[in-house]
Amino acid sequence: MQNTDGESRSLRVLSQGRFFWNKRTGDDLRKSIEYLKQAIAKTRYALAYAALADSYGLLVFTAGSQRISGAQKLRRRKRWTGRFVS
Numbered sequence: 001m002q003n004t005d006g007e008s009r010s011l012r013v014l015s016q017g018r019f020f021w022n023k024r025t026g027d028d029l030r031k032s033i034e035y036l037k038q039a040i041a042k043t044r045y046a047l048a049y050a051a052l053a054d055s056y057g058l059l060v061f062t063a064g065s066q067r068i069s070g071a072q073k074l075r076r077r078k079r080w081t082g083r084f085v086s
Helices: 005-023 026-043 046-059 070-085
Strands: none
Touching: 005 026, 005 046, 026 046, 046 070
16 A cells, blocks of 8 residues: 555654654653644544654653643543544
8 A cells, every 4th residue: 555645744744743752841742742733634643643642641741841731731641542542
């Protein structure tokens, strides 16, 4: 099966999201979340949903992420994980 141009772009966006996720700072995790949301909007890859849940999960523990409360981040993580599972 051959990837379409849209799928290739989505995979690149997913890779960019994971790149910033691996840096694990508050600002980079927020960048990761934006890239992963773009990947989901384009193709709805399960890997992007899982990565987004990972990003929200890590954001709970990073310094400098006070804009969103810990409880709010956990709710978002559960919401995105639920979408991945269903």
